Amino acid sequence: MCKNFKIALCQTMVKDDKVYNLKKALEFIEEAAVNGANIISLGEMFICPYRNDVFKEYAEEEEGSITLKAIAEIAKKYNVYIVAGSIPEKDGDKYYNTAYVIGKDGNIITKHRKMHLFDIDIKDGVYMKESDTFSYGQNITMFDTEYCKVGVAICYDMRFPEIFRIMVQNDVKLVIVPAAFNNVTGPAHWDIIIRNRSVDNQIYFAAASPARNYDETYLAYGHSSVCNPFGEIIGQLDENEDILYCDIDLNYLEKVRTELPLLKHRRLDIYGINTKK
C-alpha cells in the first residue's frame, strides 16, 4: 500500500552572510515541518552566494560542519527528512557542490555531489565555470524512505536525462533537485526540463531554488516547482522567498503508469543492441 506524503521546497533568499543564511533556512524548515511537510528541501547553495570567489571561504568539511549539525538537529526535532540543498563541501584538497540528505533521526543518509559541473558562457548573458572550484561527483544518488525511493541530483544534472532513467530503473518515484537556474536559462529551459523529466519517467519531480537576490551578480531564477508524473506542474513559486507545498500521491503515479504504460513499452532489446554499436 502506497503512503502519500507532503513535500516542501524552501526558497530562501541567500546573502553574503552564512549565519543569516543558515538562520533563514532553519526558520523555513521549522515552518514547513509545523505545516505538515514530511520531506523538506532547500535550494542549491542555500548557505552561500553562487559565486566562485566565495565557494571555498564558505566550504565546510563533513566532520564538524556547523551547517550539518544544525540541519540534523532540526530534522530530528521535527521528525522530517531534509535534503539540505547544497553547500560547498571540502574534502581534503578537493571541493564539491554537495547535497546532504538527513533522515528523521538526524543522521546523514547519503550525499549527492554534483555530477555535471556548470561551465557555460552565454554571450551578454551568463558566465559560470564551476569546475574552477569544484571536482566532479561520481555517483547517482538515491535513498529509501517509508513513502518511496527518492533520487537526488543538483541543478545542471537535471539536463542529463540518463541519470533519471537509471533512477527509475531502480524504482525511484520522486526526484528532488536543489537548483539555481538564472535569469537567462531559467525562463528558456526550467519548465521544459522539469516537465520532460517527469513525463518521460512518470515520476514526481521537485526542483528547489534560492530566491532571487538583486544584490548578487548571479540572478537565481527562483520558481521552485513540483511536477506530477503526467507532466503537469502542480505547484510553482515566483522569484521571491516562499515555501512551496505539494502532496505526493503515489496512487496517482501508479494510475498514470497503468493507463499509459510507456515504461513497459520500452524496447530494451533494441536499445541494448544500439548501445553496443
Ligand SMILES: NC(=O)CC(=O)C(=O)O
Ligand atoms: N546552475 C546550474 O547548475 C545550471 C543552470 O543554471 C542551467 O543549467 O541553466
